Amino acid sequence: MKQDIKEVLIDETQIQNKNSELGKIISEHYRGEKLTVICILKGAIMFMSDLIKNIDVPLEIDFMDVSSYGEGTTSSGVVKIIKDLDASIEDKNILIVEDIIDSGLTLSYLMKILKSRGPKSIEICTLLDKPTGRKIDIDVKYVGFTVPDAFLVGYGLDYSEKYRNLPYIGILKENVYR
Numbered sequence: 001m002k003q004d005i006k007e008v009l010i011d012e013t014q015i016q017n018k019n020s021e022l023g024k025i026i027s028e029h030y031r032g033e034k035l036t037v038i039c040i041l042k043g044a045i046m047f048m049s050d051l052i053k054n055i056d057v058p059l060e061i062d063f064m065d066v067s068s069y070g071e072g073t074t075s076s077g078v079v080k081i082i083k084d085l086d087a088s089i090e091d092k093n094i095l096i097v098e099d100i101i102d103s104g105l106t107l108s109y110l111m112k113i114l115k116s117r118g119p120k121s122i123e124i125c126t127l128l129d130k131p132t133g134r135k136i137d138i139d140v141k142y143v144g145f146t147v148p149d150a151f152l153v154g155y156g157l158d159y160s161e162k163y164r165n166l167p168y169i170g171i172l173k174e175n176v177y178r
């Protein structure tokens with residue numbers, strides 16, 4: 001796996017420091033409130049599980065699986081719900097946790113659906129933001145790192161379902177997918 005990585009962009013320590021920093025800010029924001037954290041499968045699993053260890057308000061977790069990338073490196077633009085939430089989000093404070101916002105198509109679609117279900121509040125926290133990929137505007141409250149225009153893998157992010165288990169964020173060598 002390592003031989004397919006051109007460069008480690010964000011290492012484990014940088015990721016964990018960011019989780020601690022974001023956790024503190026989020027805890028202050030929801031102080032005195034209850035929170036539901038929604039993990040967008042599969043990419044956000046590692047980030048969400050590390051992030052919530054750093055949030056100290058009472059919270060519940062739920063999962064939603066949507067997919068638009070399939071096996072490629074560009075979004076198909078067609079977002080499919082593979083698994084919906086287990087619980088209602090009506091009148092709840094919702095924090096959506098994502099690994100990366102690239103074109104913005106996934107979250108734009110998701111936000112429309114979730115806002116229509118009447119949450120008390122709804123915000124987005126993404127570990128990575130790739131603004132050069134954006135096709136549609138997204139209002140993001142919490143961003144870990146702004147990343148360059150390269151295909152990234154690791155810490156939950158995949159290429160063709162692989163590399164999710166790398167403990168860092170790396171740039172995938174172009175010859176792997178070209």
Ligand SMILES: O=P(O)(O)OC[C@H]1O[C@H](OP(=O)(O)OP(=O)(O)O)[C@H](O)[C@@H]1O
Nearest residue numbers: 041042043067068069102103104105106
């Ligand atoms: O802003 P966008 O261009 O829509 O891209 C971001 C989305 O794409 C990836 O998910 P993917 O559909 O690959 O599913 P996965 O999380 O299971 O890998 C990633 O986890 C985000 O959800």
Ligand code: HPA
Nearest residue numbers: 102150151152153157158
């Ligand atoms: O750079 C990326 N890597 C992995 N998955 C992604 N989904 C959108 N952008 C990316």
Ligand SMILES: [Mg+2]
Nearest residue numbers: 043069157158
């Ligand atoms: Mg993916």
